[in-house]
Amino acid sequence: MTQQPVPAAHTGVKICGLTEGAGFDACVEHGADWVGFVFFDRSPRCVTPAQARSLSGRHAGGPVRVGLFVHPDDETLARVLDGVSLDVLQIYASFERASDVSSRFGVPVWLSQPVSARPDLPSACPAGVERLLIEPKPPAGATRPGGNAQQLDWSLMQGWKPSFPWMLAGGLNPxxxxQAVTITGAPAVDVSSGVESAPGLKSPEAIARFIRNARSVTFSA
Known part of the structure; x- marks a missing residue:
C-alpha cells in the first residue's frame, strides 16, 4: 500500500464567503482558523467593507480575517483596508503582483495557484507571499476564477511535499x-459553497461538520 502523506497535527480550516451573522458566529463557535470576506462583485458572496466590518465586529477575537480579491488595483485594496481591518490579503494575480502587494501594503498575502495536472504544482513560493492556495483551474466560460464548486483531482498531489505553507481548495464539503486531507496531506483546507444552504448563505450545521471532519483524519503506520 502506498503510504499517504501526513497532514499537520491540526488541520487548518478556512470558511470563505461569509455574508451573514449566523455563518460568522458558527465559525467562531466551532473554531475555524480563518474566515474569508469576498471583495469581488461577480461573486454571490461579495460584501462591502462596511458589511465585512459589521460581521467581524460580532466577535473581537476568533478566526483570522482574510479578504479575497481578484486582480485588485492599489486603489481597491486601499479602499477596502480603510473600511475594514484584514489580517491577510488572498488574491488572484501574478507572482510579481502578489509580491508587489505584500511590499506595498505590509499585510500578509496568500496567492491562488490554479492547477489541472501534476506539472502545474508549484515548486516554490514567490517572495513576499505567505501561502499558496492550490485549487482547480476554472472551467471554460467561468465568470469567476474560484468558488465554482469544482473538485481537484487529489491524486495528482500524492507525494508532493512542498517546503512552503499551502492550502487545498475547490469542491470541498463535509x-x-x-478523504481530501487523507490523500493530499493538506495542512489546511478552504471551503465556501460546500457549507452553504444557498449561494452566499452559510449553514452553521455544515460548518460544524466540515471543521470536525477536516480534523478527524488519522493515519496508521
Missing part, C-alpha cells in the same frame, strides 16, 4: 474533506 462529506469529502476527510
Amino acid at each position: 462529506e469529502n474533506v476527510g
